[in-house]
Amino acid sequence: MTSTPAPLPRIAIAGIAIESSTFTPYRSEEADFEVRRGTAEILDRYPFTPPEAEYVGVLHARALPGGQLEAEVYARWKQEICEGLAAAGPLDGFFFDVHGAMSVVGLDDAEGDLVTSVRAVIGEEVVVGTAMDLHGNVSPTLFENCDLLTCYRHAPHIDAWETRERGLTDLVAAAARVRDGGPRPHRSLVHVPILLPGEKTSTRIEPARSLYARIPALTQRPGVTDVSCWIGFAWADQPRCQAAIVAHGEDPAAVDAAALELATALWEVRHDFVFVAPTGSFEECLDEAIASSARPFWISDSGDNPGAGGADDTTFCLARLAAREEIRSGEVSALMVSLVDPATTDAAREAGPGGRFEAQVGGRIDAREPGPVPLALQVEALDEAPGTGRSAALRVLEDGRPTGLTVVVTARRSQWATHGMYERLGLTMTGPDVVVVKMGYLEPDQYEAAADWRLALTPGGVDQDLLRLGHSRIARPMIPFDPEIPPPTVAAGGRRH
Ligand SMILES: [Zn+2]
Known part of the structure; x- marks a missing residue:
């Protein structure tokens, strides 16, 4: 049988x-x-x-x-x-x-x-x-x-x-x-x-x-x-x-x-x-980064990390980078990567490589302070990749001269976690003195590239400071919202x- x-x-x-x-x-x-x-x-x-x-x-x-x-x-x-x-x-x-x-x-x-x-x-x-x-x-x-x-x-x-x-x-x-x-x-x-x-x-x-x-x-x-x-x-x-x-x-x-x-x-x-890295307000982290001899010095804009659900367009860090004297003068180079901003990405494509234009950058989805940042920009590189979509690397100008700040804008929310993404825009993870990234903990390529790193406790939809968010519907008692519990x-x- x-x-x-x-x-x-x-x-x-x-x-x-x-x-x-x-x-x-x-x-x-x-x-x-x-x-x-x-x-x-x-x-x-x-x-x-x-x-x-x-x-x-x-x-x-x-x-x-x-x-x-x-x-x-x-x-x-x-x-x-x-x-x-x-x-x-x-x-x-x-x-x-x-x-x-x-x-x-x-x-x-x-x-x-x-x-x-x-x-x-x-x-x-x-x-x-x-x-x-x-x-x-x-x-x-x-x-x-x-x-x-x-x-x-x-x-x-x-x-x-x-x-x-x-x-x-x-x-x-x-x-x-x-x-x-x-x-x-x-x-x-x-x-x-x-x-x-x-x-x-x-x-x-x-x-x-x-x-x-x-x-x-x-x-x-x-x-x-x-x-x-x-x-x-x-x-x-x-x-x-x-x-x-x-x-x-x-x-x-x-x-x-x-x-x-x-x-x-x-x-x-x-x-x-x-926290997985030393933390501080963004201002504290930027002060440390500029004073440090560690290059590149990475800072996570953790409150707006799209990898956790952030809008990916708060301008809290961008505005402060653009206003910082050592960066404006070009003494310190800084990369802000990235903000989702389809309008600015399209304007960059229209201007073409080397082209100059003015734009209100970021702050459209999550408009919390300071909202869209008015910047004069020069197109350094353009890309369109499956997955990440259209993106542009833009140098911030002041009185027609390049400052030390480069900002990456994208047409889609995205997380810039791998070497390949930077290289497509002619950038490297180790090139700039200071890299500010919309992430929480760094992913493997970033972690390797960073000579030093701070987790900035920035405001946003995924604020790492849970007590600031205002939960009202979670089960209680709950740590860290309540003292000792059974x-x-x-x-x-x-x-x-
Ligand atoms: Zn997870």
Whole structure:
């Protein structure tokens, strides 16, 4: 007799991935997203797919961090995902490919809302897994609707694809097991009432380095498959925003113990998180940069970091650079990179290389003080690249003479994190004396290029000084908003059935 092999488990994939601040005036819209539809396009997103499954791609949309997503766009994509899943036929698993900190106008828990709607279509039996950014949030609703949850273990997120591969591999295995009559995984959630800016939780430094370093050993314990630590997202004023630990595996007692152990470890270091670089006001950082012999001296304009959801056009730093005597005279060279400003980018293209023009730069989306800065400019270089779009390097002029300040403007919100982007505009990361960049912690190329670095606590939609933002809807008590509070306990757990 020959036995027919069991058919492969069928896994559907869909999701909307964005990290969006509710404190920025920027609204994320359809055009900000890269949208993939259908199995071929969606599978093309992954450098891996476990071969032990058959996949059905529905819709996946991802964007650079931004502001709240327009409700109409979200509703339309949600409907498309649900209709696609309904048409997909019988499923064993669903891979919910999200970031976890999506804000949608009018919703407090967008991922929770989306996965609830998905569950209503695919039913209770299908095994649902997700692999998220550690800056996402795990609401009770999201937890309730997922069997398996995992997230990155590094910030910067060098393990983003490794995490998705782990999440999808575990999901395929669990879906096959459950289909063949095996038990669903047990999972455990511990919320930790602490809200931290990402720039205090880089895994390059303590205490996050040691905290995340505990994870691999926890996942080696018998009966434990995965343990994850979400730092949470601080720039949304929503009840779900806080840190969370989730573990899953076959042995309930071992899973609960691992989750509580990591949560306790996080709780014990709750007052130890410090900024990843020395901080100060922008004026303090610029004084230090100009006085320093370290070149290039980098400064992060962290309150308007588009990588966390900032508008990418506040002019707080630009105006101060343009007014600084040592830069105006050319004694110190400075690069401000970058501001999203389609009008100035277009004016630069019209003027052409070497051309001169005047413009009001920046301050159109996030118009907080000082707003658009009037500058006389000379075009140094123009570029148009897939992904980043149109951009221009502009030298600031004064009385017809070049100052020491160069500013990069772009037609799209963008993060200037890699050498290649600078080179396309004839710039280098190490050329200027002072580089001011709209970032939080520096990405690897920048970190290497910087001889010294300050994190300027500038105003903006992702202000790193959380107490200045004015949260009113988060759960309380919460550190750092409240003094000493009771330690976390297991919030929820169990198998979905
Ligand atoms: Zn993140």
